[in-house]
Each structure stands twice: as C-alpha cells, then as structure tokens.
Amino acid sequence: MHYRLWDGSAPALKDECNIPAATGAAVVPDVVLVPCVGFTGSGWRLGYGGGFFDRWLALHPHVTAIGVAWEAGRLSEAELAPQAHDLPLALIVTENGVAQG
DSSP, X not given: OOEEOOOSSSOOEEOTTSOEEOOSOEEOOSEEEEEOSEEOTTSOEXXXXXXXXXXXXXXXXXXXXXXXXXXXXXXXXXXXXXXXXXOOOSEEEETTEEEEO
C-alpha cells in the first residue's frame, strides 16, 4: 500500500484494475483515514480482512491513524479483542461525531 502526491491539477491515471490512481511521488502522510467495519471505545478496529492498514501502520508508527466508521459498528470490548499485531487508532469518527479519543 502506498500514498502518492496528487494536487488535482491533472486527472489521475487508471491503474491495472481500471481505478483512477495518483502517479506522483510516494509520501508518508502525517494523518491517515482508516476504514472500520467495527470498533471499540478504546480505539481498536475491525478492518476488512486484508491486513493492508495493519501492515502499513506497523511500518509507520509515527503516523496518526483516524478511524472512520458507522456508529452501528460499535462493539463492546468483549466482542473485539485485539490481537498481538493490532495497533489502536488515535481517534474514531462516526456520523454522530467523535466516538473515541
């Protein structure tokens, strides 16, 4: 997984999956938005199962990770126990506002 610069002045080019993608220099942003299927009030997240964000965040521990979730995805601590490789999110936002932080 890579983040790339894109200033919007030119259209993104379609990649091998026909998805528009930026072609600028690779960067490590200060903040990333992380999609959540589920989350706890302590900042743990349930992702989509690919492990892409888990691996990327493990390589970039200085990056602030903010989860984006639906309030309906809120889980109890008993329902979502973190695994050894999991890292808590700094903050989680839902349609109702800040859910953790």
